[in-house]
Amino acid sequence: MRALLVLIFCLFGVAVGATAPVVLDIGHQSTASGAATPDGSLNEYEFWCTYAGEVKSAIEEAGYPCVVLNRGMAPTKKPILAACRAAGVVQLNKPDKGAKRYPSTHYPEHIGCGMVSADHAIDLGARCVVFLHLNSTGHKWQSKPVAGLIICNRKFGSPLAERVCAAMRRELPSLSKGIKVLPRYIGSQPSAGWMNALDAAGIPAIVFEAFYVNNRTHVDFLRADANARKLARTIAAGVVDWLSQSE
Numbered sequence: 001m002r003a004l005l006v007l008i009f010c011l012f013g014v015a016v017g018a019t020a021p022v023v024l025d026i027g028h029q030s031t032a033s034g035a036a037t038p039d040g041s042l043n044e045y046e047f048w049c050t051y052a053g054e055v056k057s058a059i060e061e062a063g064y065p066c067v068v069l070n071r072g073m074a075p076t077k078k079p080i081l082a083a084c085r086a087a088g089v090v091q092l093n094k095p096d097k098g099a100k101r102y103p104s105t106h107y108p109e110h111i112g113c114g115m116v117s118a119d120h121a122i123d124l125g126a127r128c129v130v131f132l133h134l135n136s137t138g139h140k141w142q143s144k145p146v147a148g149l150i151i152c153n154r155k156f157g158s159p160l161a162e163r164v165c166a167a168m169r170r171e172l173p174s175l176s177k178g179i180k181v182l183p184r185y186i187g188s189q190p191s192a193g194w195m196n197a198l199d200a201a202g203i204p205a206i207v208f209e210a211f212y213v214n215n216r217t218h219v220d221f222l223r224a225d226a227n228a229r230k231l232a233r234t235i236a237a238g239v240v241d242w243l244s245q246s247e
């Protein structure tokens with residue numbers, strides 16, 4: 001009887017593990033599009049609305065379920081809306097106002113901005129969460145390259161972050177010089193409560209911040225559709241490396 005119960009538990013566990021989705025979250029929202037190039041022609045929100053679907057496709061092609069979230073309302077620009085629809089983006093329809101901080105519904109002791117995405121990922125029983133962003137050091141073009149960051153939650157995120165870093169170094173070496181993993185948590189950054197909430201739920205989480213929209217080399221690269229898709233697939237490759245190692 002005991003052996004039977006163990007078997008049932010194991011089969012159930014495998015089934016749950018197999019269906020727990022990778023959650024991708026499009027950074028920012030239609031009403032606050034995040035960092036932009038100095039000329040305003042490219043911003044991180046629209047970029048990831050356009051290419052999150054490519055990350056998702058690559059993860060699904062490797063045999064893992066994947067869901068894309070966005071914490072704001074649906075985009076209003078037609079091509080951006082079409083890309084989000086094609087990727088099946090789940091709009092959480094709860095825009096954050098002015099980076100206001102609020103408690104997690106699951107772990108109210110953790111307070112941060114962007115918490116609605118973390119809470120939804122916890123609702124879904126996410127296998128891991130990848131927050132898709134582009135970085136910036138200011139409103140002017142900068143010529144000196146700044147090292148990219150893969151931010152992770154402190155307890156559970158670093159093996160996933162290391163895999164994505166390794167994929168970046170392997171696939172995009174000239175654009176990944178100095179790329180490094182950086183834990184983020186309350187204490188390291190006041191608004192980082194959403195990373196703590198995911199840690200509390202035992203969910204590895206990373207924030208992709210390895211490209212800068214005020215770096216001309218990075219932006220020239222990102223503007224070409226084939227390159228943007230290569231970046232999306234490189235992130236996915238790192239996630240899939242981690243998934244296959246953690247099975």
Ligand SMILES: [Zn+2]
Nearest residue numbers: 027034133134
């Ligand atoms: Zn951002």
